[in-house]
Every structure is written in C-alpha cells, then in structure tokens.
Ligand SMILES: C[C@@]1(CC(=O)O)C2=NC(=C\c3[nH]c(c(CCC(=O)O)c3CC(=O)O)Cc3[nH]c(c(CC(=O)O)c3CCC(=O)O)/C=C3\N/C(=C\2)[C@@H](CCC(=O)O)[C@]3(C)CC(=O)O)/[C@H]1CCC(=O)O
C-alpha cells in the first residue's frame with residue numbers, strides 16, 4: 001500500500017529512543033533527539049568519536065532483536081540494507097516504532113524539516129517524496145517568521 005504519513009507531534013522528553021548504528025547519520029539524529037530531551041541510547045559495532053565523547057549510553061555489539069525491548073521507537077542508521085529490512089520487520093513484531101535511515105518505504109514514521117521559535121514549531125513534510133522541497137519550504141518559512149519578528 002502507498003505510504004501516507006500523518007504529521008503529528010510526539011512528546012519525547014525523557015522517553016527511551018534507540019539508535020542502531022553509530023556513524024555520522026546516527027549522530028545527526030542523536031543531536032536532534034537530545035535537543036528535545038529524549039533518553040537516547042545506541043547499539044553499534046563501531047561508534048564515531050562524536051558519539052563516544054557525547055556521554056550517551058552506547059553498547060558496542062552486533063544488533064539483535066532483543067535490543068529493541070523497552071524503547072518507544074528506534075532509528076536504524078546502519079550501512080547494511082539487508083540488516084535494515086530485518087530490523088524493520090523486528091520493530092513491527094516488537095511493537096516499537098520503526099525508522100530506517102533514508103528508506104521511507106521501510107518506515108512507520110519519518111522526520112520533517114523543522115524550525116523552532118520557542119513553543120512554536122513548524123514542521124514541513126513531503127510524505128517522504130521530496131526532502132529537498134521540504135527543506136526549501138522550511139527555510140522560506142523560517143525567513144518569513146524571522147523577518148516578521150524583526151519588524152515587530
Ligand atoms: C528534514 C530532514 C529531517 C531529519 O533527517 O531529521 C530529513 N532529511 C534531512 C536532510 C537530508 N536528507 C538528504 C540530504 C542530502 C544530503 C545527503 O545525502 O546526505 C539531506 C541534507 C543534510 O543531510 O544536510 C537526502 C535524503 N533524505 C532522504 C532520502 C531518501 C529518499 O528521499 O527516498 C535522501 C536521498 C535523496 C536523494 O538523493 O534523492 C529521506 C528522508 N529525509 C527526511 C528528512 C525524511 C523525509 C522528509 C519529508 O517527508 O520530506 C526521510 C524519509 C528520512 C526519514 O525521516 O526517515 C533533514 C533536514 C535537515 C535540516 O533541518 O535542514
């Protein structure tokens with residue numbers, strides 16, 4: 001069935017979120033999730049220096065299905081498409097929300113391009129069809145809001 005993503009806002013402050021994989025893609029996700037107060041943990045064969053030095057809890061090991069237990073959701077950022085397909089299936093079976101890096105057809109949720117001004121958050125999504133258009137439009141909205149504030 002064709003994907004049809006509902007944009008919702010989800011509270012992640014203090015919620016346990018797992019990242020599988022420890023490269024730069026994982027680090028970008030972690031950075032955003034920490035900004036919103038999530039309790040982020042990592043499972044990866046290898047982690048990059050940024051993750052190693054961040055104070056985040058990481059377990060250096062090969063992924064296993066039981067690693068998903070107890071998390072609200074997870075992001076898989078491995079460099080192995082076959083493993084990602086398995087992880088997507090495991091997540092559905094375990095009832096933990098699935099995101100597979102840059103593979104929207106395997107995802108239960110995707111991330112919009114965001115702009116935040118205090119409690120106002122603007123999120124632009126393209127139903128995972130055109131992320132560059134999402135980013136472009138978010139930047140236009142950001143410019144609009146910042147100019148409007150300057151005039152006030
Ligand atoms: C908005 C943002 C949020 C975030 O990631 O948190 C986000 N991507 C960001 C950045 C970014 N993404 C890409 C580059 C190019 C450079 C690079 O390749 O590294 C950069 C720029 C960069 O990295 O700086 C390439 C890319 N991304 C996806 C694919 C695959 C595909 O489209 O199929 C391809 C290959 C496309 C191609 O080459 O054609 C897929 C997704 N990207 C999404 C979100 C989701 C859909 C959102 C929607 O509905 O529009 C989804 C499905 C991921 C998901 O959520 O699962 C974040 C904005 C950062 C900011 O705020 O500025």
Ligand SMILES: NC(=O)c1ccc[n+]([C@@H]2O[C@H](COP(=O)([O-])OP(=O)(O)OC[C@H]3O[C@@H](n4cnc5c(N)ncnc54)[C@H](O)[C@@H]3O)[C@@H](O)[C@H]2O)c1
Pocket residue numbers: 020021022023024025026043044045046047048061062063077078079080083101102
């Ligand atoms: N770096 C980027 O900006 C970027 C952009 C677009 C797409 N991608 C794609 O996103 C994916 C991740 O990118 P990256 O640059 O972070 O990759 P990376 O190779 O730096 O990191 C992959 C991570 O997955 C881990 N991993 C692999 N197999 C594992 C297993 N069995 N168990 C546990 N951990 C395992 C590795 O240890 C490593 O930490 C790749 O598929 C890449 O092609 C990356």
